[in-house]
Amino acid sequence: MTTAAPQTPVPPAPGPARGQGRPTQAGSSAVTRKAQARLGMLLVTPLMVLTAVFLVFPMANAAYYVFVDFNGIDPSPPWIGLSNFTELAQDPDVWAAFKNNVIWIVVGTTAPLVVGLAFALLVWTVHRGSRWYRLAFFFPYVLPQVAVGVVWGWIYEPSRGWLNRALEFVGLGSFTRGWLGDPDTALYAVLGTAVWTAAAFVFIIVLSALRNVDADLMDAARLDGTNSFQRLVYVIIPQIMPVFLMVTTITLLGGFSVFDIIFVMTGGGPAGATDVLGTYAYSSAFQLNRISYGTTLALIITVLAIPFAVMMNRLQRRLSLQGMGA
Amino acid sequence: MKYQKARLDTRGKLRLTGKHFLLIALSIVMVFPLILTISTALKTPSDVKLNPFGLFSSFSWENITTAWTVGSFGNYFLNSFLLTVPSTLLVVVLSTMGGYAFARLPFPGRGIAFYVVVVGLLVPFFTYMIPLYFQLRGMGLLDSLLGVNLVLASTGLSFGTFFMRAFFSDLPAELDQAARVDGASEWQIFLRVMLPLVTSGIGALSVFTFLTNWNNFLVPLLYIPSGEYRPLTTGLYLFLGGRSIDIGPLAAGTLITILPVIVLFVAMQKQVTQGFLSGAVKG
Known part of the structure; x- marks a missing residue:
């Protein structure tokens, strides 16, 4: 969302311009316009129907669900006004899940940004083998999250997992534990896995942005005797800032609706230690049959994310405008 | 002048080698979960019981066929x-x-x-x-x-x-x-x-x-x-x-x-x- 998205529909190229150029064919231009309108409507109809039935309609339904108490069976559920919202505000489990969400968003956004940027800078400066590096650093992102969860579960396994083995190997045996079973570490263990995939995403995007960094500016800075850190801060970062903010927005917004990886690795446990709003919404709706309550939670996730989306979008637009002016 | 340039080149080369070394190490870390999956999938069932996560300690297609048929x-x-x-x-x-x-x-x-x-x-x-x-x-x-x-x-x-x-x-x-x-x-x-x-x-x-x-x-x-x-x-x-x-x-x-x-x-x-x-x- 946000970012490069639509702004305004692209003005139609043909039509009027053609009429001006060829005044003699004004009649056929009207025919053309009619034919274009007909084809246009025909081409968008299937798209519109599918979107209306499977997206707009359930969305409207969601808006209705939050004001009733639907249990999944009752055809005419009782109207309860804002009770779902007031209950949600007083539910300690919601706040616990929200807290986990916040941790997830903060750590799960900053860590991949740093790691992904570092990877991208490294790969950017070498030529040989860059195809292999790109492949290796990007591939975690294309994998299905379930598979990722399964394998990382083994890495975190208490007795024979590679993490504990590695810790023992370097003499940190006292830190070994069942990473996913321990309420103190479970959330961070799952986060570690998420960072692995999200860093891959940041990497590929930042790398493509680095390709557009002005080479002349880099050379000039080098001639001025700057060191590589100065060039990073004063030359590279400002130029990739809009893209960097875009990645930040996406990772951050993804943090609000995180579900798959937590659901697979811990299911929200142990004892709710890794529950986030998404997993709590799911279990409310589909395990406790509190359909309306779950829907309300899911809606809250979206609503919470909106201000961040708007803010980041504004910041990013301002930056890219500045970039153009400079 | 020439000498200096040559020296810079060796320094640059060393640095590049160091970078490649780091990059290779990092890419192995990134790919490690995949290596682990392949290794465990291709073990013999008895080896899986003893040593499920040891890398490439045995070879058999048995897990694959079991997963494909019995595991649906x-x-x-x-x-x-x-x-x-x-x-x-x-x-x-x-x-x-x-x-x-x-x-x-x-x-x-x-x-x-x-x-x-x-x-x-x-x-x-x-x-x-x-x-x-x-x-x-x-x-x-x-x-x-x-x-x-x-x-x-x-x-x-x-x-x-x-x-x-x-x-x-x-x-x-x-x-x-x-x-x-x-x-x-x-x-x-x-x-x-x-x-x-x-x-x-x-x-x-x-x-x-x-x-x-x-x-x-x-x-x-x-x-x-x-x-x-x-x-x-x-x-x-x-x-x-x-x-x-x-x-x-x-x-x-x-x-x-x-x-x-x-x-x-x-x-x-x-x-x-x-x-x-x-x-x-x-x-």
Whole structure:
């Protein structure tokens, strides 16, 4: 969302311009316009129907669900006004899940940004083998999250997992534990896995942005005797800032609706230690049959994310405008 | 002068070697989970019991065949295709049509129609997934190939339309004018003139959508409750439920799940990257 998205529909190229150029064919231009309108409507109809039935309609339904108490069976559920919202505000489990969400968003956004940027800078400066590096650093992102969860579960396994083995190997045996079973570490263990995939995403995007960094500016800075850190801060970062903010927005917004990886690795446990709003919404709706309550939670996730989306979008637009002016 | 330059070069070379060393080490760390999966999947069952995560300590296809037959991963594999191929085709065809219309054809109601597409792009699946379950149940589309394909398609349509619209917008206006002068109909301009020029976009969208739908977990989890058409992702999750014991077949099942993804990724890296780069816009 946000970012490069639509702004305004692209003005139609043909039509009027053609009429001006060829005044003699004004009649056929009207025919053309009619034919274009007909084809246009025909081409968008299937798209519109599918979107209306499977997206707009359930969305409207969601808006209705939050004001009733639907249990999944009752055809005419009782109207309860804002009770779902007031209950949600007083539910300690919601706040616990929200807290986990916040941790997830903060750590799960900053860590991949740093790691992904570092990877991208490294790969950017070498030529040989860059195809292999790109492949290796990007591939975690294309994998299905379930598979990722399964394998990382083994890495975190208490007795024979590679993490504990590695810790023992370097003499940190006292830190070994069942990473996913321990309420103190479970959330961070799952986060570690998420960072692995999200860093891959940041990497590929930042790398493509680095390709557009002005080479002349880099050379000039080098001639001025700057060191590589100065060039990073004063030359590279400002130029990739809009893209960097875009990645930040996406990772951050993804943090609000995180579900798959937590659901697979811990299911929200142990004892709710890794529950986030998404997993709590799911279990409310589909395990406790509190359909309306779950829907309300899911809606809250979206609503919470909106201000961040708007803010980041504004910041990013301002930056890219500045970039153009400079 | 010359000496100095030579010295700088050796320093630069050393530095480059150091970088490559670091990069290789890091890429091994990144790829390690994949290595672990392959290693465990290809062990003998007895070796899995003793030493499940030791790397490449034995070799056998047994876990793969067990997962494929006893573990139903053969069925899941087929189901994944049945859920991914039609939905991907649907997204690509309808998005190309819609993208063309929004980019080049003025038609009444275009503003509103475009607004609907924007909404589809902005609203996360999460927001409406629960009501959609009951809607599908009411329509008799729960647990059906048709229903899940339509849902998967609808989640990708908005992005696809945007994606294809950008490709069509980039084509010069003179093209269709010239074709029109030659007496081509609007249909012919779309199919014969414009369509061949956006094949790279169609390729990237196809690969991207295929991967997204193949990897999708939440949609089959929610809308295939009975499991008749269960794909690899939820099949793997189900298999994981019986955890601890069957690590060998579980690793094999994981490998079966990700193998098509890896093959597609390595073979079509450019399209995948292009798709995901613009997919980023979706958020």
